Amino acid sequence: MKLKEKQVQMGLYLKQRLLLVLLTAAVAASAKTQPISKPKCPTKCGNVSIPFPFGLTKHCSLNTSFLITCNQTLSPPTPFLNTTYENVRVLNISLDGQLHVSLPVAKSCVVDNKTGESYNEVIFIMFDRPFHLSSNQNKLTVLGADTAGVVYDQDSRSKTRYAPTSCVSLNTTIYNNTHDDSCSGTFCCETPIQHRLSEFAYISASNIFDDNYTKPCGYAFLVKEGAYDFSITDLINFNRSNTFPVVVDWAVGNTCIDAQKNASSYACKSKYSECHNAIVGPGYHCKCSIGFRGNPYLPHGCQDVDECTEESHDCLKGRSICINSPAGSYSCSCLKGYEGDGKINGSGCVSRSNRKIIIALSVSGSILALVGGTLYLCCTLKKRKLNKLKEHFFQLNGGMLLQQQIGRHSDSNELTKIFTVEELKEATNNFNEEMVLGEGGEGTVYKGILPDNRTVAIKKSRISNPNQIEHFINEVILLCQINHRNVVKLLGCCLETEVPLLVYEFVPNGTVYDHLHDQTKSLRLTWKRRLQIAVETGGALAYLHSATHAPIIHRDVKTSNILLDHNLTAKVSDFGASKIIPLDRSQLTTLVMGTLGYLDPQYFHSSQLTEKSDVYSFGVVLVELLTGEKALCFERPEAYRNLAVHFLSSMNEGRLLDIVDSRIMDEANVEQLMDVANIASHCLRLKGEERPTMREVAMGLEEINIVEKHQWEKVNLSSEETENVNLSSSSFSVDGVSRRSMHSSSDILNRISLSLTSGR
Template sequence: MLLLFTLILLMFTNLQLQLSMASSWPSLQESAATAKSGCQTHCGNLTVAYPFGIGVGSGCSRDASFDLTCNTTHDPPKLFIKSGNLQIFKISDSEMWITNFIAYRCYNQLGGVTDDIFAWTSLATTPFAFSQKNKFSVIGCDDFALITGTNGGDFSSGCFGLCGKPNDVPDGYCSGIGCCQTAIPKGLKTYNASLLSLRNHTRVVSFNRCGFAFLGEEQSFRFRGAEDLSNASEFHTRVQTMVHTVLEWVIESNRSCVEANECKGNSSCSDADIGGYRCSCNNGYHGNPYLDPGCKDINECDEEQSNIHCYGHCVNTAGSYNCTCWPGYTGDAKTPDGCRLINANTSKFPVMAFTLALVFGFVAILSGLIGVFFGIRKRKLNKLREKFFQQNGGVFLKQKLNAPGTSDAVIMFTTQQLRKATGNYSEDRIVGRGGYGVVYKGILPDKRVVAIKKSKLVDETQSEQFINEVLILTQVIHRNVVKLLGCCLEEEVPVLVYEFISNNTLFYHIHDRSGGMSWLSWESRLRVAIEAASALGYLHSQAATPIIHRDVKSTNILLDENYTTKISDFGASRLVPLDHDQVTTLVQGTLGYLDPEYFHTSQLTDKSDVYSFGVVLAELITGQKPLSANRTDDDKNLATYFVKAMKENRLFEIVEPRVLREGTLEQLQAAGDLVKRCLNLHGNDRPNMKEVAMELEGLKKFKTHPWDQQQTVHEEESRGLILEIEQSDLYEVPLIPYSSNEWESYSGSTTSMNFQESKPR
């Protein structure tokens, strides 16, 4: 019994250890860093590990000499040393394979030179040197080539390729007949190769017109005899594609291991014979020896992660492993059938049968324990979801949904649905961050694209109010308001699901200057303002329960694929009882848009949204940001800056040039007066949103172009004509029919004012 108990204990301990090692392996694998944090690790199919780094001056490499460039204009992308023309095809922990430069010289039947290209490469200021795996090769029947260079001193050598007729040339190796190879010295940093001929190929031009010389990896080149001599173009392409030049690289060629002391944990340093040193992981470890925390232990007992085999009892150790035969066996467990029974001839006890029975029994017990473990874990997760569901007001929401007429008011999403839709809330799916949560792009099973917002923690005492707000917001149906589809209350924080709006924010379209000027025309800006004002007016006065947005700003005004306006982000919204004009709240909002009266009194009214919308109108008219360090200290705030300009009759000095060109003087003056009233410091003196929308709608009646109005009005009246010009967003050429003198005047004015339009993206 004691033996049986000991055997069970040993097997259990080993299995537990292996499970532990297997479960910890992914974290070790992940922690074995390849490059610096935040740096690119791949270019095409090549992995770039530190001390190298992608991007010249990016700070991703050890120093500038290890900078590489990933040229993405190629498909697939190509990797180059620094920003030069030396393409990299492969990198190891001590070597690099790069482009092979070929020198060649071709002749005609009279011995005249038709092509003459020499080859050279310099690695003088880099941590690289040409490896002795390269050979300097000369191909031709009447050629000799010189190679000169430096390796701490001057170096020169040469090689002859001679033959008389094709049948003399051996196939498969360089013997000096048609093909000659010579070695290069250790540490060669630069080389220059040039070709010469004894008789200018006049005796061999019938089958060998060109001679070649190149420095390339010896083992990757195979000479094909007369075939290579006769087909110059095919030979050049094959060598260029298949035979690369091998470089050796080191760290700090003027320092040794002892001086550097750079290698990280579980690694060792070795001095290179070309100067400098290299770091490498110790046996039994893997990772990057140049980055903290250094190299990680390899689990040799995990056959998927190791190339060793153990046919007995395997126990991983730091940097190594132990492999022994099972109890009752002896021999070498590292070879197949290496273990044999002890006293197999005299033993009558059925050890093999007993061992198999014991193993299968133990596996059955372990499977049962694992099943129980996952069952308990699943039950805990379900209880946790129920707790969050209750904490976030789920019970109250169910009661509301069961009430007559509200069964379809809101969709209740499950945690599994939203995690699957967002790739388990992957960082790649984040499309926005704000003061009230993070927004992810999600794809539902029915292929609908939605915006999924994980809100901040909700006060448990206000969960009932939160649910009431969700129910009301799902019933808000307006073409210019982002639709709230439903929610999920099984997470620690409530998750809201909205329709997805794909064409970025109004802030982006106003302030994007990639083309020199925002593409938004005055007509488009006026339409966006009207649609946004109408939506806010609807929320204030026509919704079942009035809603104050509380965070109106150009980043919360979205444009869909048809450039239709959508008011979004009700994370800070408050519902206003019908018998109240204002609500006392904690002050929330965005600097630059925040109503000063609300900030000082904490009394929230619909006029607070009017003030914020006034700032958005000022953005649309001036093209300037709400807060800007480019303006003087007193004018950093756009609202103050705009009101001050209106008081000093300087409106047309601050209007964006495109708006000034396209809008009429009456429109701009009326719009400026409206913005000034919206930005009044006293809320009672501001218009409401419905009035704002109506006044903006009224601006559309002004159609005459301001720069034509005074010059052409009498001519048009005399002809009895009314000319309406619709300015296009898409074209840089004005659509107004100028005379030649007027056009020259117009061109000069637009040049001096630096007008530049760009097409919508």
């Protein structure tokens, strides 16, 4: 069955090919008889075809302007265009509106070597109205030494006459003996001619610059651009009888609109012709419509072009045949067993057996396109939703409040940068747990590496309800105002996530708490280093209390909020619980916040926050540095769980050295230990008004540090400085009253510790 089907297909294909051959032969036969001239009119003069509207007689031409004279005496016979003064030889006629003619050469020579008398020839040409020189395809060329050529517009019928065009070829051998074969001014020059010359003259003039009368003759002629190649030998061997081709533009009538009003004078006679106004000058041209070819000036001049025979079609070879249409087009027909439009650039011809596959592929492609479009739409909607979510988080995380606060504190430093969540995700490997530096009550801190290779600490705040937003914004505003070497620097923030993010400078050596209590992370903190940490931390807190535009209470001073950089310099961090106290107030009533073991007892009971609350917490930090013990430890006996209580009790009983960290006993000066302990005990007084200020504490610690550094020097202070600055025994003496206060303070601290413990 398959063999029989193939035989049938082959027979049909052979029949179609035979039909195609017959059609081709018929079209070829008709093409041979395609007219170019009027009936019974000669079509050639010698080797040149004479298409209508041109003709060799008045009857055969459109009018006398298109009359061609055929000189039969020449061999071969030569056509001439009838012009005034000169009969111009016709080289070629194109129905596209151009013909090629040859024009004579104007010669100029010195006829008397003594007097310099010269002969200068002038050539006059007068075309009929339909003809004019093509200005963009012809050049005036001058050949000779010190020879000039000029073209004049002689058309007296024109309202606008064009200025002459001139060109001068120079004799540069007077100055140098070098030359080349380019027509660039030396012995030869060329220049474009004027626009639309119909009546014109051109002249050659020699020996125009000096009295050397022995120079060769000069020549001026018009020539089609590119048809003449200059050679230096032409100065001597130039044959004046040589002619050069020139392009002449022609057109009929005036305009298409005017011509179409009068059918008898309308030159486009063919049914399948179109009228086009001439690009240059008046008149129009007739052209055959697309799919037709021939002479549009004759009634049956435009005939159908058989694209099938000219191989200009795009029918798919081997699977389709080309069928010409008399209406000027063609179609492609697929062979039996194939379907499609039969064109190379179309659907082609596809075997019916493969139709199902093509349909399946088309359906699959459509489905893929639909799925792809759906995914793109989903991604676009998701991206839009994500942007809206970011904006929602910005509002939810206090973006407006932050802007208001920044506007309110206009004198503060601006944030270094507002980070995007994508930047911080990339910096922390999508907040990987391996990047966690630590966790606290206010949030989690991650280590991050920015694109510029800066290492930063990124704090993801732990905010469980909108009321805590204020604490986060508070930390941002506070850190914007703080510029101190012992306070962690804020680099920027991000509000586009569900929980807000703060970006700090990275402090590499962890917290003081870690090095005091965690043996796996600890560095050995000598007494000298501990004293330096106390001095730097006290100075930072004193700065917060007194050097900013309004006092800032940290409210959570503890060793885990004191970081150490690569030089082990202390830096105070975590300002999420901090408060600004207005200048006109000395305390604030707030919700009690802080860390168990460091919390000021007076603040705990009264909710009255003052600067002295930080002083108390710092006193606990000093005791930690002295003892190396945790502020609150439930592994110790109940009486010693609270370090502040244990410390005050030991001070009262004269057992301070029993609780000092054994790791520093061998290197520390006992007198210095006692001085620092004396300051710590005053910081831990129950009543806030009995505690020293942070400035006094910082200056006292600084004095101790200076003495430790310069033991050979004695610090001489005036009595006034001693009274106001020196935290001496008169200021921090443990007298009877102080001891009673310490006892009562210890009792209260024990009760607070027990109550907080039972609450846990």
